[in-house]
């Protein structure tokens with residue numbers, strides 16, 4: 001801004017005339033907003049990678065905080081079993097219902113178990129598990145770390161010579177990495193149970209055919225693809241959640257906004273990463 | 287301690303000379319600068335913190351008190367200038383060397399900053415568990431001793447959220463003192479407390495200073511408290527030191543405008559008169 005353009009708005013401010021705000025300020029503000037809009041994703045990604053780097057450095061540096069890791073694993077993993085199972089059951093059930101109904105038109109309903117199993121193992125289990133963990137545990141992590149930030153508890157850790165990344169972030173990120181794949185396995189099992197229940201007991205499919213077709217189509221590679229995704233999602237969820245909480249500012253409202261950003265960013269990250277990882281694993285589509 | 291030294295080929299801890307430790311001035315801040323982007327907050331501060339005294343830092347909102355505190359305990363790094371603590375320049379310390387020296391400062395945050403996932407006992411034990419090889423029994427004794435002296439032993443198994451603001455402050459002081467820190471820093475210890483609690487916190491600062499022989503640095507808005515308990519006062523304004531000295535000296539050197547600011551903050555003429563006589 002030049003000194004002339006600075007002087008102009010001051011005159012206008014003094015008059016307080018509505019609709020007479022000088023042109024440079026509006027253009028400036030528009031340019032500013034546009035600039036921010038374009039720039040902010042890069043700033044976000046930069047901040048995330050900074051935390052990622054610090055987390056990797058602190059993860060290999062002693063002391064190794066096993067107790068905190070177990071506590072985080074309990075919170076993220078054990079605490080999410082019920083929600084993940086519930087989701088899995090209904091997803092499996094409704095998918096089974098839809099597929100039996102849809103496949104019946106061309107007499108392929110015997111493939112229901114196979115198709116549900118494949119979709120579940122490769123896509124639905126990791127993605128839905130990750131989304132559930134993000135909305136339950138991820139948001140809670142952001143809120144907890146955010147509250148610690150705005151009430152100076154993170155500063156207190158630093159003044160007591162305890163590295164807050166090592167103390168707070170590393171256990172949560174490792175716990176996410178380990179527990180989300182396990183939860184995904186739970187999702188696979190419970191989801192197939194739901195599909196079996198609806199397909200066989202309600203829709204009258206033959207149990208032997210249901211299982212046999214599923215075993216024929218779904219193999220270990222499919223499950224492994226799901227678990228690789230789950231590990232990547234779990235790591236990402238915890239990292240994004242921690243980073244948002246860690247850098248929260250502006251009191252309780254700021255913590256709320258950080259939690260909001262954490263859930264939104266995680267949803268986007270999960271879906272975008274899902275495509276990328278799938279493309280890499282099956283070797284096409286990139 | 288072992289874990290801090292472990293495996294890192296860092297420079298050894300800078301040494302404090304005996305002369306520096308005998309000096310009545312424990313901390314010398316020289317030409318300290320700090321900017322955020324283009325916004326210069328600290329514009330070359332220089333003043334002293336006296337050993338074993340209650341040193342107040344006061345000034346209007348936005349004058350840079352909190353920013354100064356964050357440089358002092360190295361939550362942030364100053365852009366330039368020196369922070370000589372017992373002859374060692376803290377402004378240039380970093381990494382594990384800095385962490386090893388951090389025991390020097392105990393910090394009492396404005397909102398006390400107790401870990402709310404832990405009990406009062408665990409909060410006070412935390413620095414010992416992290417940094418010493420003391421046995422469980424030794425830790426228990428030390429923590430209960432500190433809590434006892436500060437009058438909150440009965441709250442040991444409560445969670446911080448169950449305590450009143452004044453009691454939280456006592457626990458925060460216990461935590462700051464548990465590893466024998468030499469300098470205690472209170473950030474706005476009385477802001478937001480009622481007059482009665484304010485008085486007990488003032489007494490707490492005085493008592494703690496005497497009982498443990500620590501240097502106290504108090505960042506405060508509360509002019510009445512300042513003139514009641516301060517040995518030394520540093521007055522910040524717009525990122526510069528406007529005046530520094532004993533309360534009596536300060537009352538003599540201050541410009542009329544600054545005096546007006548102090549009086550407007552609710553310091554009675556009686557206190558001012560008394561302090562200028564006693565100073």
Ligand SMILES: Nc1ncnc2c1ncn2[C@@H]1O[C@H](COP(=O)(O)OP(=O)(O)OP(=O)(O)O)[C@@H](O)[C@H]1O
Pocket residue numbers: 322325327345346347348349350351352353354507
């Ligand atoms: N991290 C930061 N980034 C940018 N500006 C900052 C930052 N921290 C502080 N400031 C600015 O520095 C100035 C001094 O802030 P500071 O918090 O030190 O004031 P203060 O003297 O503690 O005031 P108060 O008495 O209200 O607490 C303010 O203008 C503030 O906006």
Ligand SMILES: [Mg+2]
Pocket residue numbers: 351352353
């Ligand atoms: Mg402040």
